[in-house]
Amino acid sequence: MTPRNDTDSATHRDATRADTTADMVPDQERKRVDPNRVVVCVPTYNERDNLPDTARRLRTANPTVDLLVIDDASPDGTGKIADELAASDDHIHVLHREGKSGLGTAYVAGFSWALHHGYTVIVEMDADGSHQPEQLPRLLAALDHADLVIGSRWIPGGEVRNWPRRRFLLSRGANLYVRAALGIPLRDATAGFRAYRADVLRDRDLHRVTSQGYCFQVDLAWQAWRRGFRVREVPITFVERERGTSKMSNAVVAEALWRVAWWAATTRRHRPTPKTTTDTTPHEPLHTPQDRNVTQDRNVTSGHA
Ligand SMILES: Nc1nc2c(ncn2[C@@H]2O[C@H](COP(=O)(O)OP(=O)(O)O[C@H]3O[C@H](CO)[C@@H](O)[C@H](O)[C@@H]3O)[C@@H](O)[C@H]2O)c(=O)[nH]1
Numbered sequence: 353m354t355p356r357n358d359t360d361s362a363t364h365r366d367a368t369r370a371d372t373t374a375d376m377v378p379d380q381e382r383k384r385v386d387p388n389r390v391v392v393c394v395p396t397y398n399e400r401d402n403l404p405d406t407a408r409r410l411r412t413a414n415p416t417v418d419l420l421v422i423d424d425a426s427p428d429g430t431g432k433i434a435d436e437l438a439a440s441d442d443h444i445h446v447l448h449r450e451g452k453s454g455l456g457t458a459y460v461a462g463f464s465w466a467l468h469h470g471y472t473v474i475v476e477m478d479a480d481g482s483h484q485p486e487q488l489p490r491l492l493a494a495l496d497h498a499d500l501v502i503g504s505r506w507i508p509g510g511e512v513r514n515w516p517r518r519r520f521l522l523s524r525g526a527n528l529y530v531r532a533a534l535g536i537p538l539r540d541a542t543a544g545f546r547a548y549r550a551d552v553l554r555d556r557d558l559h560r561v562t563s564q565g566y567c568f569q570v571d572l573a574w575q576a577w578r579r580g581f582r583v584r585e586v587p588i589t590f591v592e593r594e595r596g597t598s599k600m601s602n603a604v605v606a607e608a609l610w611r612v613a614w615w616a617a618t619t620r621r622h623r624p625t626p627k628t629t630t631d632t633t634p635h636e637p638l639h640t641p642q643d644r645n646v647t648q649d650r651n652v653t654s655g656h657a
Pocket residue numbers: 394395396397398399422423424452453454455458477478479480482523542543544545566569597598599600
Protein backbone atom coordinates (compact mmCIF):
# COMPACT_ATOMS: atom_id res chain seq x y z
CA MET A 353 0.00 0.00 0.00
CA THR A 354 1.09 3.52 -0.59
CA PRO A 355 0.80 5.06 2.87
CA ARG A 356 -2.07 7.53 3.06
CA ASN A 357 -4.00 9.49 5.61
CA ASP A 358 -6.47 7.62 7.69
CA THR A 359 -9.99 8.85 7.21
CA ASP A 360 -11.64 5.75 8.47
CA SER A 361 -11.86 6.09 12.20
CA ALA A 362 -15.22 4.54 13.09
CA THR A 363 -15.03 1.75 15.63
CA HIS A 364 -17.45 -0.51 17.38
CA ARG A 365 -16.45 0.24 20.86
CA ASP A 366 -19.50 -0.50 22.84
CA ALA A 367 -18.80 -1.47 26.36
CA THR A 368 -22.45 -1.55 27.34
CA ARG A 369 -23.56 -4.19 24.86
CA ALA A 370 -23.64 -7.77 26.03
CA ASP A 371 -21.26 -9.70 23.87
CA THR A 372 -22.28 -12.07 21.21
CA THR A 373 -20.64 -14.28 18.66
CA ALA A 374 -19.57 -13.39 15.17
CA ASP A 375 -22.54 -14.90 13.43
CA MET A 376 -24.94 -13.04 15.68
CA VAL A 377 -23.44 -9.61 15.08
CA PRO A 378 -25.85 -7.59 12.95
CA ASP A 379 -24.43 -6.49 9.62
CA GLN A 380 -24.48 -2.84 10.59
CA GLU A 381 -22.18 -3.63 13.50
CA ARG A 382 -19.67 -5.35 11.32
CA LYS A 383 -16.82 -3.40 9.94
CA ARG A 384 -15.00 -5.03 7.13
CA VAL A 385 -11.24 -4.80 7.07
CA ASP A 386 -9.84 -3.06 4.02
CA PRO A 387 -7.06 -5.46 2.98
CA ASN A 388 -5.22 -2.62 1.29
CA ARG A 389 -4.74 -0.78 4.55
CA VAL A 390 -3.21 -3.53 6.64
CA VAL A 391 0.42 -3.53 7.78
CA VAL A 392 2.19 -6.39 9.51
CA CYS A 393 4.86 -5.19 11.96
CA VAL A 394 7.70 -7.68 12.37
CA PRO A 395 10.43 -6.87 14.92
CA THR A 396 13.77 -8.44 14.16
CA TYR A 397 16.94 -9.08 16.07
CA ASN A 398 19.34 -11.51 14.43
CA GLU A 399 16.81 -13.10 12.12
CA ARG A 400 18.78 -13.21 8.88
CA ASP A 401 18.01 -16.89 8.36
CA ASN A 402 14.29 -16.41 8.95
CA LEU A 403 13.24 -13.04 7.58
CA PRO A 404 13.36 -13.77 3.82
CA ASP A 405 11.19 -16.84 4.17
CA THR A 406 8.74 -15.11 6.50
CA ALA A 407 8.46 -12.13 4.14
CA ARG A 408 7.93 -14.37 1.13
CA ARG A 409 5.25 -16.41 2.87
CA LEU A 410 3.48 -13.33 4.15
CA ARG A 411 3.40 -11.60 0.79
CA THR A 412 2.35 -14.77 -1.05
CA ALA A 413 -0.52 -15.54 1.31
CA ASN A 414 -1.58 -11.89 1.69
CA PRO A 415 -0.68 -10.04 -1.53
CA THR A 416 -2.30 -6.71 -0.60
CA VAL A 417 -0.85 -6.51 2.87
CA ASP A 418 2.26 -4.46 3.69
CA LEU A 419 5.18 -5.54 5.84
CA LEU A 420 7.14 -3.30 8.17
CA VAL A 421 10.38 -4.73 9.54
CA ILE A 422 11.65 -3.06 12.71
CA ASP A 423 15.29 -4.00 13.07
CA ASP A 424 17.48 -3.15 16.03
CA ALA A 425 20.82 -2.98 14.21
CA SER A 426 21.09 -6.76 14.27
CA PRO A 427 24.76 -7.77 14.28
CA ASP A 428 24.01 -10.59 11.85
CA GLY A 429 22.98 -8.17 9.10
CA THR A 430 19.21 -8.69 9.22
CA GLY A 431 18.73 -4.96 8.60
CA LYS A 432 20.62 -5.14 5.31
CA ILE A 433 18.57 -8.13 4.21
CA ALA A 434 15.41 -6.20 5.08
CA ASP A 435 16.61 -3.30 2.95
CA GLU A 436 17.18 -5.65 0.03
CA LEU A 437 13.69 -7.09 0.42
CA ALA A 438 12.24 -3.58 0.52
CA ALA A 439 14.14 -2.60 -2.60
CA SER A 440 12.53 -5.41 -4.55
CA ASP A 441 8.97 -5.04 -3.22
CA ASP A 442 7.01 -1.80 -2.74
CA HIS A 443 4.92 -3.45 -0.03
CA ILE A 444 7.93 -3.92 2.25
CA HIS A 445 9.25 -1.15 4.51
CA VAL A 446 12.06 -1.04 7.06
CA LEU A 447 12.54 0.89 10.26
CA HIS A 448 16.10 0.87 11.56
CA ARG A 449 16.81 1.47 15.22
CA GLU A 450 20.17 2.08 16.78
CA GLY A 451 20.45 -0.96 18.98
CA LYS A 452 18.58 -3.70 20.80
CA SER A 453 15.93 -2.02 22.91
CA GLY A 454 13.36 -4.76 23.44
CA LEU A 455 10.34 -6.22 21.68
CA GLY A 456 7.89 -3.77 23.27
CA THR A 457 9.67 -0.61 22.23
CA ALA A 458 10.20 -2.04 18.73
CA TYR A 459 6.45 -2.52 18.38
CA VAL A 460 5.73 0.97 19.71
CA ALA A 461 8.05 2.39 17.06
CA GLY A 462 6.36 0.27 14.38
CA PHE A 463 2.86 1.23 15.49
CA SER A 464 3.72 4.93 15.47
CA TRP A 465 5.04 4.59 11.95
CA ALA A 466 1.93 2.68 10.86
CA LEU A 467 -0.47 5.20 12.40
CA HIS A 468 1.44 8.04 10.82
CA HIS A 469 1.07 6.37 7.43
CA GLY A 470 -2.65 5.84 7.71
CA TYR A 471 -3.01 2.08 8.06
CA THR A 472 -6.32 1.07 9.60
CA VAL A 473 -5.25 -2.39 10.76
CA ILE A 474 -1.92 -3.09 12.43
CA VAL A 475 -0.69 -6.64 12.94
CA GLU A 476 2.05 -8.06 15.20
CA MET A 477 3.97 -11.08 14.01
CA ASP A 478 7.29 -12.75 14.84
CA ALA A 479 9.96 -13.03 12.16
CA ASP A 480 11.05 -16.54 13.01
CA GLY A 481 8.25 -18.61 11.45
CA SER A 482 6.51 -19.30 14.77
CA HIS A 483 3.46 -17.51 13.46
CA GLN A 484 2.00 -18.76 10.21
CA PRO A 485 1.41 -15.91 7.74
CA GLU A 486 -1.11 -18.20 6.06
CA GLN A 487 -3.29 -17.83 9.17
CA LEU A 488 -3.41 -14.05 8.97
CA PRO A 489 -6.66 -14.05 6.92
CA ARG A 490 -8.31 -15.83 9.83
CA LEU A 491 -7.30 -13.04 12.20
CA LEU A 492 -8.40 -10.35 9.78
CA ALA A 493 -11.76 -12.02 9.22
CA ALA A 494 -12.38 -12.10 12.97
CA LEU A 495 -11.55 -8.40 13.14
CA ASP A 496 -14.83 -7.73 11.29
CA HIS A 497 -16.50 -8.05 14.68
CA ALA A 498 -13.70 -7.05 17.02
CA ASP A 499 -11.17 -4.34 17.74
CA LEU A 500 -8.33 -6.62 18.77
CA VAL A 501 -7.95 -10.20 17.59
CA ILE A 502 -5.41 -12.42 19.34
CA GLY A 503 -4.09 -15.57 17.70
CA SER A 504 -4.42 -17.91 20.65
CA ARG A 505 -2.48 -21.07 21.34
CA TRP A 506 -4.50 -21.96 24.38
CA ILE A 507 -8.11 -22.14 23.24
CA PRO A 508 -9.54 -25.28 21.64
CA GLY A 509 -8.21 -25.53 18.10
CA GLY A 510 -5.03 -23.69 19.06
CA GLU A 511 -1.77 -25.58 19.02
CA VAL A 512 1.93 -25.35 19.83
CA ARG A 513 4.44 -27.50 17.98
CA ASN A 514 7.92 -28.45 19.09
CA TRP A 515 8.12 -26.39 22.23
CA PRO A 516 10.35 -27.71 24.99
CA ARG A 517 8.51 -28.48 28.20
CA ARG A 518 10.06 -25.45 29.88
CA ARG A 519 8.50 -23.05 27.36
CA PHE A 520 5.17 -24.79 27.54
CA LEU A 521 5.09 -24.45 31.33
CA LEU A 522 6.31 -20.87 31.17
CA SER A 523 3.56 -19.81 28.79
CA ARG A 524 0.77 -21.65 30.59
CA GLY A 525 2.02 -20.39 33.94
CA ALA A 526 2.33 -16.83 32.69
CA ASN A 527 -1.22 -16.84 31.37
CA LEU A 528 -2.57 -18.27 34.61
CA TYR A 529 -0.70 -15.60 36.53
CA VAL A 530 -2.03 -12.83 34.29
CA ARG A 531 -5.62 -14.02 34.57
CA ALA A 532 -5.41 -14.34 38.33
CA ALA A 533 -3.62 -11.03 38.87
CA LEU A 534 -5.48 -8.84 36.40
CA GLY A 535 -8.78 -10.65 36.02
CA ILE A 536 -8.60 -10.52 32.27
CA PRO A 537 -10.58 -13.40 30.74
CA LEU A 538 -8.09 -14.23 28.00
CA ARG A 539 -6.47 -17.61 27.53
CA ASP A 540 -3.41 -16.27 25.72
CA ALA A 541 -2.67 -12.73 26.81
CA THR A 542 1.04 -13.18 26.06
CA ALA A 543 0.52 -14.16 22.43
CA GLY A 544 2.44 -12.23 19.81
CA PHE A 545 0.34 -12.82 16.69
CA ARG A 546 -2.51 -10.32 16.79
CA ALA A 547 -4.37 -7.71 14.78
CA TYR A 548 -5.47 -4.32 16.08
CA ARG A 549 -7.84 -1.81 14.61
CA ALA A 550 -5.84 1.39 14.49
CA ASP A 551 -8.26 3.08 16.87
CA VAL A 552 -7.22 0.78 19.68
CA LEU A 553 -3.67 2.01 19.42
CA ARG A 554 -4.60 5.59 18.81
CA ASP A 555 -6.71 5.59 21.94
CA ARG A 556 -3.77 4.53 23.98
CA ASP A 557 -0.97 6.99 24.22
CA LEU A 558 1.75 4.80 22.84
CA HIS A 559 4.48 6.96 24.24
CA ARG A 560 3.31 6.04 27.71
CA VAL A 561 3.76 2.31 27.15
CA THR A 562 6.73 1.43 29.30
CA SER A 563 6.86 -2.35 28.87
CA GLN A 564 10.09 -3.19 27.14
CA GLY A 565 9.97 -6.92 26.73
CA TYR A 566 7.31 -9.52 26.07
CA CYS A 567 4.97 -8.24 28.81
CA PHE A 568 4.16 -5.60 26.24
CA GLN A 569 1.69 -8.14 24.88
CA VAL A 570 -0.10 -8.36 28.21
CA ASP A 571 0.06 -4.60 28.64
CA LEU A 572 -1.74 -3.85 25.37
CA ALA A 573 -4.30 -6.63 25.65
CA TRP A 574 -5.16 -5.55 29.15
CA GLN A 575 -5.41 -1.87 28.23
CA ALA A 576 -7.67 -2.66 25.28
CA TRP A 577 -9.92 -4.86 27.38
CA ARG A 578 -10.18 -2.39 30.25
CA ARG A 579 -11.10 0.38 27.86
CA GLY A 580 -14.03 -1.60 26.52
CA PHE A 581 -12.64 -2.55 23.16
CA ARG A 582 -13.87 -5.89 21.88
CA VAL A 583 -11.14 -8.49 22.21
CA ARG A 584 -11.46 -11.80 20.43
CA GLU A 585 -9.29 -14.92 20.48
CA VAL A 586 -9.01 -17.18 17.48
CA PRO A 587 -7.03 -20.42 17.47
CA ILE A 588 -3.66 -20.51 15.75
CA THR A 589 -0.84 -22.97 15.33
CA PHE A 590 2.44 -21.79 16.84
CA VAL A 591 5.50 -23.60 15.52
CA GLU A 592 8.79 -23.29 17.40
CA ARG A 593 11.51 -21.71 15.30
CA GLU A 594 13.92 -23.98 13.42
CA ARG A 595 16.65 -21.39 12.91
CA GLY A 596 18.18 -18.83 15.24
CA THR A 597 17.45 -18.46 18.93
CA SER A 598 14.71 -17.03 21.08
CA LYS A 599 15.44 -13.73 22.77
CA MET A 600 13.44 -14.73 25.83
CA SER A 601 15.64 -14.18 28.90
CA ASN A 602 15.36 -14.16 32.66
CA ALA A 603 15.22 -10.37 32.51
CA VAL A 604 12.21 -10.58 30.19
CA VAL A 605 10.44 -12.96 32.57
CA ALA A 606 11.32 -10.82 35.60
CA GLU A 607 9.98 -7.70 33.94
CA ALA A 608 6.69 -9.44 33.20
CA LEU A 609 6.41 -10.69 36.78
CA TRP A 610 6.90 -7.34 38.46
CA ARG A 611 4.96 -5.27 35.97
CA VAL A 612 1.87 -7.45 36.16
CA ALA A 613 2.08 -7.42 39.96
CA TRP A 614 2.42 -3.65 39.89
CA TRP A 615 -0.56 -3.18 37.55
CA ALA A 616 -2.64 -5.48 39.73
CA ALA A 617 -1.68 -3.58 42.87
CA THR A 618 -2.26 -0.11 41.46
CA THR A 619 -5.38 -0.63 39.39
CA ARG A 620 -8.84 -1.13 40.76
CA ARG A 621 -10.09 -4.54 39.68
CA HIS A 622 -13.39 -4.98 37.90
CA ARG A 623 -15.81 -6.21 40.52
CA PRO A 624 -17.30 -9.58 39.67
CA THR A 625 -20.93 -9.05 38.80
CA PRO A 626 -23.75 -11.55 38.50
CA LYS A 627 -24.19 -13.24 35.15
CA THR A 628 -26.79 -11.43 33.14
CA THR A 629 -26.39 -13.19 29.83
CA THR A 630 -26.99 -16.85 29.49
CA ASP A 631 -26.29 -18.35 26.18
CA THR A 632 -27.47 -21.89 25.91
CA THR A 633 -26.10 -22.57 22.46
CA PRO A 634 -23.42 -25.22 22.97
CA HIS A 635 -20.82 -23.57 20.73
CA GLU A 636 -20.95 -20.18 22.33
CA PRO A 637 -19.22 -18.94 25.44
CA LEU A 638 -21.10 -17.71 28.47
CA HIS A 639 -20.30 -14.11 29.24
CA THR A 640 -20.59 -12.04 32.32
CA PRO A 641 -20.68 -8.25 32.12
CA GLN A 642 -17.11 -8.40 33.34
CA ASP A 643 -15.95 -10.18 30.23
CA ARG A 644 -18.53 -8.74 27.90
CA ASN A 645 -15.94 -7.55 25.45
CA VAL A 646 -14.01 -10.79 25.11
CA THR A 647 -14.95 -13.65 22.85
CA GLN A 648 -13.23 -16.86 21.99
CA ASP A 649 -13.87 -18.58 18.74
CA ARG A 650 -14.32 -22.07 20.06
CA ASN A 651 -16.45 -23.89 22.48
CA VAL A 652 -15.05 -22.49 25.68
CA THR A 653 -16.59 -21.17 28.81
CA SER A 654 -15.12 -17.82 29.60
CA GLY A 655 -13.62 -17.43 33.00
CA HIS A 656 -10.50 -18.56 34.65
CA ALA A 657 -8.92 -21.88 33.88
N1 LIG B 1 13.64 -5.26 17.03
C1 LIG B 1 13.66 -6.16 18.03
N2 LIG B 1 13.12 -7.38 17.83
C2 LIG B 1 13.16 -8.27 18.85
C3 LIG B 1 13.73 -8.00 20.10
N3 LIG B 1 13.60 -9.09 20.89
C4 LIG B 1 12.95 -10.01 20.16
N4 LIG B 1 12.70 -9.52 18.92
C5 LIG B 1 11.99 -10.18 17.81
O1 LIG B 1 10.70 -10.49 18.29
C6 LIG B 1 10.26 -11.72 17.72
C7 LIG B 1 9.93 -12.71 18.85
O2 LIG B 1 11.09 -12.98 19.58
P1 LIG B 1 11.51 -14.47 20.02
O3 LIG B 1 12.63 -14.34 20.96
O4 LIG B 1 11.66 -15.35 18.84
O5 LIG B 1 10.17 -14.87 20.77
P2 LIG B 1 9.80 -16.28 21.38
O6 LIG B 1 10.76 -16.66 22.42
O7 LIG B 1 9.52 -17.26 20.29
O8 LIG B 1 8.45 -15.80 22.09
C8 LIG B 1 7.17 -15.95 21.55
O9 LIG B 1 6.35 -16.16 22.64
C9 LIG B 1 6.21 -15.06 23.51
C10 LIG B 1 5.46 -15.46 24.75
O10 LIG B 1 4.34 -16.19 24.46
C11 LIG B 1 5.51 -13.96 22.80
O11 LIG B 1 5.27 -12.87 23.66
C12 LIG B 1 6.39 -13.55 21.67
O12 LIG B 1 5.74 -12.56 20.89
C13 LIG B 1 6.70 -14.75 20.81
O13 LIG B 1 5.54 -15.10 20.05
C14 LIG B 1 11.38 -12.19 16.79
O14 LIG B 1 11.07 -11.78 15.48
C15 LIG B 1 12.60 -11.48 17.35
O15 LIG B 1 13.62 -11.29 16.39
C16 LIG B 1 14.33 -6.69 20.28
O16 LIG B 1 14.86 -6.35 21.33
N5 LIG B 1 14.25 -5.83 19.21
